[in-house]
Amino acid sequence: MELEVAKRLQRTEEYYFSKKLREIDEMNRNGAQVINLGIGSPDLPPHPEVIKTLQEQAALATTHGYQNYKGAPALRKAMADWYARYYRVTLNPNTEILPLIGSKEGIVHICMTYLQEGDQALIPNPGYPAYSSAVTITGATPVTYKLNPENNWMPDLEELEKTDLTAVKLMWINYPHMPTGTLASPELFEKIIEFGRKHGILICHDNPYSFILNDHPKSIMEVPHAMDIAIELNSLSKSSNMAGWRIGMLIADENRIAQIMRFKSNMDSGMFLPMQLAAAKALSLDKEWYTQLNQEYTIRRDKVFEIMDLLNCSYDINQVGLFVWAKIPSGFENSYQLCDNVLYKAHVFITPGVIFGTAGEQFIRISLCAKVEVYELAIERIKKSLV
Numbered sequence: 412m413e414l415e416v417a418k419r420l421q422r423t424e425e426y427y428f429s430k431k432l433r434e435i436d437e438m439n440r441n442g443a444q445v446i447n448l449g450i451g452s453p454d455l456p457p458h459p460e461v462i463k464t465l466q467e468q469a470a471l472a473t474t475h476g477y478q479n480y481k482g483a484p485a486l487r488k489a490m491a492d493w494y495a496r497y498y499r500v501t502l503n504p505n506t507e508i509l510p511l512i513g514s515k516e517g518i519v520h521i522c523m524t525y526l527q528e529g530d531q532a533l534i535p536n537p538g539y540p541a542y543s544s545a546v547t548i549t550g551a552t553p554v555t556y557k558l559n560p561e562n563n564w565m566p567d568l569e570e571l572e573k574t575d576l577t578a579v580k581l582m583w584i585n586y587p588h589m590p591t592g593t594l595a596s597p598e599l600f601e602k603i604i605e606f607g608r609k610h611g612i613l614i615c616h617d618n619p620y621s622f623i624l625n626d627h628p629k630s631i632m633e634v635p636h637a638m639d640i641a642i643e644l645n646s647l648s649k650s651s652n653m654a655g656w657r658i659g660m661l662i663a664d665e666n667r668i669a670q671i672m673r674f675k676s677n678m679d680s681g682m683f684l685p686m687q688l689a690a691a692k693a694l695s696l697d698k699e700w701y702t703q704l705n706q707e708y709t710i711r712r713d714k715v716f717e718i719m720d721l722l723n724c725s726y727d728i729n730q731v732g733l734f735v736w737a738k739i740p741s742g743f744e745n746s747y748q749l750c751d752n753v754l755y756k757a758h759v760f761i762t763p764g765v766i767f768g769t770a771g772e773q774f775i776r777i778s779l780c781a782k783v784e785v786y787e788l789a790i791e792r793i794k795k796s797l798v
Contacts, residue, residue: 419548427540427766435760445754446789448715449762451733451778453652455707457693458700461651464692468685478681480672482510489691490660497622498630506665507638509672510687512679514619514646514659518583519545521615521642521661524674525580526551533582535566536768537590539617542583554579557770560738564593568606581613582606586629587620590767590776592730600631607640619646619659620732622701623779624708630662638664649733650701651693658682658690708733711779714786718761718777721793722749734776736764745772757796759789 428450435445456462468474481487484504491504502508511517518541526532528550534542536555546553556571558564566584584603586595600616607614614631621628631641643662648654661671681687715735719726724737743749746763753759762778764771 419550431760435754438758443758446759446781446785446792448718448777448781448786448789449760450780451649452654452780453649453733454780454782455652455704457652457656457689458696460696461653461689461693465685465689468688471685474684476684478684478687480676480681482508482681483684483687483691486510486687486691489694493694494630494632494662497628498633500630500632500662502632502662503665506668507662509661509663509668509675510682511644511659511661511675512682513648513657514617514644514661515541516657516679517644517659517661518542518615518617519548520671520675520678521581521644522546522549522551524671525613529578530580531578533571533579533612535583535585535588537764537771537774538583538767539585539589540766542617551580552578555768558588558591559770563596564588564591565596565599566603568602571606572610576610576612579610579612581615583615583617584631585617587623587625587732589620589732590734590762590764590771590774591736592727592732592734594625594731595629600629600634600637604631604634604637604640608636612640614641616641616643618643619649621645622650622704623733624705624712624731626705632662642667647690647693650704651690651696652704653690653693656686656690658686708779710783711781711786714783714790715777715779717790718786718793721790721797722753722775724775733779734762735779736774736776739773739775746775750775753793753796757789757792759792 438445487504487508490508491502494500494502522545526546526549530551531554532546532551534553534555536557543553556566603614616631631637631643644659646659712735719737723740726735726737730736739746739749746765750761750763753761762776764774764776
């Protein structure tokens with residue numbers, strides 16, 4: 412017997428990487444040994460003290476039971492201290508922080524809490540595909556706002572105000588921006604908060620890349636009165652090399668935390684306590700941890716720039732985050748064509764920018780999550796494929 416999937420999934424496609432990785436697996440079974448430079452999964456380990464904390468706590472007999480949905484007090488305090496130390500934001504750990512099983516979970520939780528059929532949500536183009544997917548699953552309609560290099564990949568709020576915003580309930584933003592690596596300008600967050608307050612639109616800022624190749628992390632919650640109209644998601648996946656641990660956080664005022672908890676508590680449970688305590692240790696690390704991490708990423712980024720030069724792509728040398736974003740040369744119809752050309756001829760997988768939206772059609776993205784020697788091998792393969 413076949414069952415038809417629910418309407419909420421009929422407008423939702425399988426994630427591009429899920430499909431492409433199956434193709435790469437088949438190529439590898441046939442001996443290709445594809446180099447994967449597409450996905451931003453950190454290959455470096457967490458700090459040794461973080462792993463030590465996990466091991467010690469997991470060895471105790473008392474740490475294996477169900478945990479509170481709102482997270483361990485020690486973790487929420489560590490998150491509050493982290494925000495105060497690096498973002499200059501004062502938070503109440505008991506009421507304004509909600510630990511998450513990764514920040515991607517939070518994207519769905521926010522959308523399911525506030526959106527329904529008839530609502531609209533503003534989605535960046537290009538942007539993280541999960542924003543649009545989460546909105547679609549709720550039955551609401553994603554409405555894209557185009558970002559372009561002429562405006563330094565920032566929203567044109569004046570143009571947005573010329574559109575009909577009456578059905579718009581929330582707006583997704585993400586700076587440092589993925590996939591373009593753009594930092595928010597000093598005034599951008601202030602303007603977006605003002606925009607949200609003026610139109611009654613909940614501003615949802617996804618902020619997992621703020622420490623990568625960036626010495627001055629920013630939070631939208633630094634803006635006065637941001638808590639009135641904004642939610643921020645953050646994560647240990649990139650900044651602490653803990654992607655597989657699935658530990659994130661949601662920052663919001665007390666009422667919104669309670670509203671989102673109504674959905675979250677029906678969907679999952681609290682995280683394993685030793686992981687929470689290890690995450691608290693990660694959040695307590697001093698700036699030297701981020702400095703050493705970024706020294707490695709700087710070397711890797713230079714290697715990726717070499718690849719982009721070989722492919723005759725143009726790029727901004729000041730971009731930050733875990734990827735390099737670049738414009739493809741003329742001669743290729745779109746980024747799919749260039750990426751498939753590199754995959755089939757050089758056996759190197761890079762990401763077509765078009766999967767992040769139509770505004771990325773003429774761009775590609777390469778991850779910084781590989782060892783230097785892997786990039787050097789990729790460079791040699793691409794050189795040979797160009798002969």
